[in-house]
Amino acid sequence: MSFPISEASPVRFNAPLPARADVVVVGGGVIGVMTAWFLAERGLSVVVCEKGRIAGEQSGRNWGWVRQQGRDPGELPIMVESLSIWKRLAAEMGDGLGFRQTGVLYLAKTEREIAGFEAWTEHSRAHQLDTRLLTAAETMAMLKGAVAPWKGALWTASDARAEPWVAVPALAAVAEEKGVVIREACAVRGLELAAGRVAGVVTEAGRIACDHVVVAAGAWSRLFLGQHGIAIPQLSVLASVAATEPMPEIFPGNAADDDFAFRRRADGGYSIAPGARHDFFIGRDAFRSFGVYLPVLKKDFRSTNFRLAAPKGFPDAWGTPRRWAMDRVSPFERQRILNPAPNMGTLAEVQDSFARAFPSLGRPKLKAAWAGMIDSLPDVVPVVDHAPIPGLTIATGMSGHGFGIGPGMGRVVADLVTGRPVGHDLNRFRLSRFADGSRIEPGPSL
Numbered sequence: 001m002s003f004p005i006s007e008a009s010p011v012r013f014n015a016p017l018p019a020r021a022d023v024v025v026v027g028g029g030v031i032g033v034m035t036a037w038f039l040a041e042r043g044l045s046v047v048v049c050e051k052g053r054i055a056g057e058q059s060g061r062n063w064g065w066v067r068q069q070g071r072d073p074g075e076l077p078i079m080v081e082s083l084s085i086w087k088r089l090a091a092e093m094g095d096g097l098g099f100r101q102t103g104v105l106y107l108a109k110t111e112r113e114i115a116g117f118e119a120w121t122e123h124s125r126a127h128q129l130d131t132r133l134l135t136a137a138e139t140m141a142m143l144k145g146a147v148a149p150w151k152g153a154l155w156t157a158s159d160a161r162a163e164p165w166v167a168v169p170a171l172a173a174v175a176e177e178k179g180v181v182i183r184e185a186c187a188v189r190g191l192e193l194a195a196g197r198v199a200g201v202v203t204e205a206g207r208i209a210c211d212h213v214v215v216a217a218g219a220w221s222r223l224f225l226g227q228h229g230i231a232i233p234q235l236s237v238l239a240s241v242a243a244t245e246p247m248p249e250i251f252p253g254n255a256a257d258d259d260f261a262f263r264r265r266a267d268g269g270y271s272i273a274p275g276a277r278h279d280f281f282i283g284r285d286a287f288r289s290f291g292v293y294l295p296v297l298k299k300d301f302r303s304t305n306f307r308l309a310a311p312k313g314f315p316d317a318w319g320t321p322r323r324w325a326m327d328r329v330s331p332f333e334r335q336r337i338l339n340p341a342p343n344m345g346t347l348a349e350v351q352d353s354f355a356r357a358f359p360s361l362g363r364p365k366l367k368a369a370w371a372g373m374i375d376s377l378p379d380v381v382p383v384v385d386h387a388p389i390p391g392l393t394i395a396t397g398m399s400g401h402g403f404g405i406g407p408g409m410g411r412v413v414a415d416l417v418t419g420r421p422v423g424h425d426l427n428r429f430r431l432s433r434f435a436d437g438s439r440i441e442p443g444p445s446l
Contacts (some may be wrong), residue, residue: 005169022045022046023036029054038415054168067160082408083159100162108150116446134153143250143255198211213392215392230392230394242271252264274349283310296379342371375399377397
């Protein structure tokens with residue numbers, strides 16, 4: 001399998017579509033795959049329709065962190081459950097996921113960052129995590145050859161890593177063994193309704209009758225839902241990542257400060273990325289959502305590179321249609337996989353920051369670079385809720401947190417669909433928060 005997964009990658013999942021299923025999942029990222037996994041375990045017939053390839057977009061392009069540390073308090077209990085599921089999956093599936101509990105280290109350059117870390121430890125204690133605040137000396141002792149002036153760090157030894165573009169297709173293959181029908185290169189053009197509720201979906205390969213639909217379409221969810229009159233203020237940011245050539249090990253786990261982040265890879269190199277910087281394309285939806293995004297923009301303005309227009313065919317491109325006929329080619333078929341060019345200037349800064357922090361290693365050489373579009377919402381937590389249309393459930397806007405929380409969130413969404421107790425408070429993720437006058441602002445995550 002080539003990386004990143006692209007339209008040129010061979011179709012791996014090509015099951016015939018049934019005439020009917022209990023549930024159709026729109027989107028073959030980690031949330032969609034794991035939702036289907038748990039629905040199948042509950043005895044339901046499930047179809048996953050992916051317009052491109054499984055894990056072709058952000059689920060296969062992220063940093064590969066499986067972290068509890070720094071989570072929004074609303075996400076944290078689900079993430080604790082998710083880590084437990086990851087461990088079980090790794091025990092059952094072996095090394096195919098690339099899962100290792102090598103820890104997460106957040107590095108602080110200022111006393112203000114230290115204070116933020118210390119404040120977050122209240123949440124870690126509430127969930128009995130092994131999170132510790134480290135001194136400067138303890139921090140430097142963990143990182144071989146480091147000379148950066150870090151004042152301390154936040155450390156959670158039980159946190160983990162996995163290889164996204166390998167893990168998610170591997171999970172999909174097991175889901176298929178459990179009875180899930182998975183079809184790549186098969187866009188869902190829209191919902192079919194009867195008496196005001198879900199009666200099926202219309203795909204480019206034909207109709208599937210069903211009683212329930214889960215929209216887990218990542219950066220495409222706003223466009224898909226808007227076709228049916230459901231508005232969510234979802235936008236996407238571009239995140240650039242690179243893989244280095246093999247290097248001596250400086251730290252076996254995941255670490256980050258504001259300048260750069262890195263994760264040890266099984267091939268002996270590191271995945272490196274900007275610690276906080278990302279690129280944002282200004283499109284039609286961005287103008288519509290400007291007001292609700294002001295709090296997060298104020299908090300994150302300096303770390304955002306603003307670009308004037310999204311590439312042709314992207315969800316928020318000026319020329320992307322917001323309405324289409326079900327019997328015509330949809331925007332989802334015209335742009336199978338979001339494959340934006342990485343910001344090589346930003347990645348060059350990451351290489352420089354890495355070299356300054358670890359001068360004995362020098363500037364890391366890159367063997368690959370890529371980018372993905374992170375689907376985000378103004379308070380940097382997802383929508384996980386029933387939609388106003390009976391039979392429709394939304395699970396989107398994971399805001400860069402989806403890979404690690406995917407197994408736990410998939411279990412939650414499956415039980416939400418089937419009406420079982422979900423075991424967690426989902427009030428933070430309700431769809432209505434954007435229309436009921438609630439104050440929308442990022443929570444105390446890191």
